[in-house]
Amino acid sequence: GAGVSQSPRYKVTKRGQDVALRCDPISGHVSLYWYRQALGQGPEFLTYFNYEAQQDKSGLPNDRFSAERPEGSISTLTIQRTEQRDSAMYRCASSPGGEQFFGPGTRLTVL
Amino acid sequence: AQKITQTQPGMFVQEKEAVTLDCTYDTSDPSYGLFWYKQPSSGEMIFLIYQGSYDQQNATEGRYSLNFQKARKSANLVISASQLGDSAMYFCAMRETPGGGGNKLTFGTGTQLKVEL
Numbered sequence: 001g002a003g004v005s006q007s008p009r010y011k012v013t014k015r016g017q018d019v020a021l022r023c024d025p026i027s028g029h030v031s032l033y034w035y036r037q038a039l040g041q042g043p044e045f046l047t048y049f050n051y052e053a054q055q056d057k058s059g060l061p062n063d064r065f066s067a068e069r070p071e072g073s074i075s076t077l078t079i080q081r082t083e084q085r086d087s088a089m090y091r092c093a094s095s096p097g098g099e100q101f102f103g104p105g106t107r108l109t110v111l
Numbered sequence: 112a113q114k115i116t117q118t119q120p121g122m123f124v125q126e127k128e129a130v131t132l133d134c135t136y137d138t139s140d141p142s143y144g145l146f147w148y149k150q151p152s153s154g155e156m157i158f159l160i161y162q163g164s165y166d167q168q169n170a171t172e173g174r175y176s177l178n179f180q181k182a183r184k185s186a187n188l189v190i191s192a193s194q195l196g197d198s199a200m201y202f203c204a205m206r207e208t209p210g211g212g213g214n215k216l217t218f219g220t221g222t223q224l225k226v227e228l
Contacts, residue, residue: 033215042115042202042218043156056215091156099146100216102156 002026004094004103012109013082021077021106025094032075033100034067037089049075082110114138115205117219124193124226131178132188132222134203144206145186146216147177151199159201162186193226200224 005024013019025032031050035043045059051072060066064082069075079086087110093100116135124130136145147159162170162177170177178187190197200223204216 031214035216040221042204042221043216045215045217048215059215089154093156095214097214098144099158099161100214101158102148104155 004092004101006092006103006106008106010107014111015082017082018080019082021090023075023092026101029094029096031095032069033093034077035091037091043091084110086110114217115203115219117203117222119222121223126226126228127192129191130193132201134186136184136205138207140207142208146204147188148202149199195226198224198226
């Protein structure tokens with residue numbers, strides 16, 4: 001069956017621009033997580049949803065970062081006024097309640 | 112304090128040999144879960160094995176086994192009969208279940224494993 005998908009796979013943007021990263025979870029998975037992974041590091045938690053409710057956003061670095069999952073399925077992570085330090089791999093994972101299945105990630109590069 | 116510590120930035124193993132990747136964790140939560148993920152050079156994150164804090168037996172999945180020593184707070188991954196395709200970055204992760212709910216994973220910094228002929 002289809003796994004978690006993310007789009008775009010690569011995004012290059014200029015500093016100051018807004019970006020929207022999309023995650024399409026495995027059908028039926030209740031929970032959806034966003035992580036950020038810097039080069040050579042493990043993923044770091046950003047935020048997560050159960051259905052459409054954002055349960056924990058403690059990992060979002062600042063108020064330029066926001067996420068939504070309006071219908072309890074697809075989620076969008078938005079970064080406003082991007083900065084070079086935002087450059088990283090952004091990973092989404094979905095879960096039926098235990099194990100988390102990761103998507104391929106979006107590689108964001110801010111010039 | 113680091114919640115997940117992986118002290119081996121890089122490891123080498125001969126093909127067909129067994130290798131142990133170390134992971135120690137820190138939590139005061141009595142209920143938690145420990146995971147290992149493999150990240151090959153392609154960048155995907157592949158789930159390998161899971162151990163719950165209340166599980167009585169060590170988890171096993173094919174050539175992967177988790178050496179869970181609760182009192183020492185360690186959850187080492189053992190890969191038996193290494194194959195060239197095992198060359199990858201390996202991440203240990205912990206899921207805590209605080210009272211408010213939530214299953215976010217906290218990852219270690221990873222161990223880069225290289226399998227040699």
